[in-house]
Amino acid sequence: MQKADYIISADHVFKIYGDKAVLNDVSLDVRKGEFVTILGPSGCGKTTLLRLIAGFQPATKGMITIAGEDVTRTPPHKRPVNTVFQRYALFPHLNVYDNISFGLKLKKLSKNDIERKVKQALKMVGMTDYEYRDVDSLSGGQQQRVAIARAIVNQPEVLLLDEPLAALDLKMRKDMQLELREMHKSLGITFVYVTHDQEEALTLSDRIVVMSEGRIQQIGTPVDIYNEPINSFVADFIGESNILNGLMIKDKLVSFAGKEFECVDEGFGEQMPVDVVIRPEDIYIFDPSDAAMLTATVTSCIFKGVHYEMMVLTPDGYEFVVQDYHSFEAGNEVGLIIKPFDIHVMKKERMHNTFEGKLIDETHVEFLGTTFECRQTTGIEPGTPVKVEIEFQDVILQDNEEDGMLTGDVKFILYKGNHYHLTVFTDWDEDIFVDTIDVWDDGDRVGITIPPDKIRIVKW
DSSP: OOEEEEEEEEEEEEEEEEEEEEEEEEEEETTTTEEEEHHHOTSSSHHHHHHHTTTOOSSSEEEEETTEOOOTOOOOGGSSSSEEEETTTOTTTHHHHHHHHHHHHTTTTHHHHHHHHHHHHHHHOOOOOGTTTTTGGHHHHHHHHHHHHHTTTTSSSSEESSEEEETSSSHHHHHHHHHHHHHHHHHEEEEEEEEHHHHHHHOOOOOEEEEETEEEEEEEEEHHHHSSSSSSHHHHHHHOOEEEEEEEEEEEEEEETTTEEEEEOOOOOOSEEEEEEEEEEEEEEESSOOOOSSEEEEEEEEOOOSSSSEEEEEEOOOEEEEEEOOOOOTOOOEEEOOOOGGEEEEOOOOEEEEEEEEEEEEEEEETTTTEOOOOOOTTTTTEEEEEEEEOOGGOOESSGGGGGGGEEEEEEEEESSEEEEEEETTTTTTTEEEEEOOOOOOOOOEEEEGGGGEEEEEEE
């Protein structure tokens, strides 16, 4: 597809505050008439990206085009977009009609044109008999409809929605999701929607843009994002997943949880470490039999309304989440089957921690702004730039910051069946990755220790 075929294009966009990149080299193309959802956890940069498209903030670097025109420095009121906010931003002193007609009056349209457009917008959002109601007398869902009507009455080419349903209760949110989807179909304009709710994104979108830490992780249809996650962050963030370390023995044969399994994946090489993803609903659970690929003991069983969610533990100490319409109570022995096409193999993002460093002397190396005692430096001259490698399991976290060689904050926790894989953001503004069986919480402040004999020094 050519750039001209897209109504919105963000090309290598950065947004930097001080020394922090809130958006880090983001590129995104949106087709005319699409419903695109930008999805990610709090602080990932999704709202900032929407605000840059809307024009409420300028990009530090990069270019944004709308309908083929460069709008990177164009103010919001001159862009062919309208924005619906989480808090609606309705005028409390104006009734429903006057709220919706406000922008049309600024354009100096005739009274008849304004009345026709307002009534058409009210009909679109199912609020035909509410034009003279005070907005403060409306429910949250009704206020949101008015905010959407006020946005679409101006006939924008693009409607931007920033977590518009976040303030609604669960039932109203579900109802509004369906109405938004129908509204998008009938209006035929482009929707760009921001949310942290995975189910909402899967329900509404033509395509989903998954973001983390200012970067786009994956762009794809809801089916692609769910069934073919590109990395462990996406697999963990979208729905529930069993994510385990695996070894690709050869094409269509992978090992994990102490067993070998046939799969459909190819091209990873032989004896190659990989990540394996299995969705809970794709594990078949039944009474023990010779057909079982794995045996396990049920440790918990919770009814979730549509299905039962069970935690099971294998004799080798691997834990799986299983979802099924049939229940097996805690303590029951069960058999498990995982079919080849239900196993998704992903390339590992990293094999170990790698840092740039400098050898101070035969027994000391500097990296992450700290001097560490080390071994294995034979043949490397002091002062030489080096590559420092540390296995995930060799990083030790301390409850007491003062006991660590450096300090940081736990910011991402991934359970991998028999251990946790943590991302710790150090005070040197670099991540260090840790495999541990200890339980930590997101945001925990920790000390970090690395034994000297676990630091591997390699000459650049």
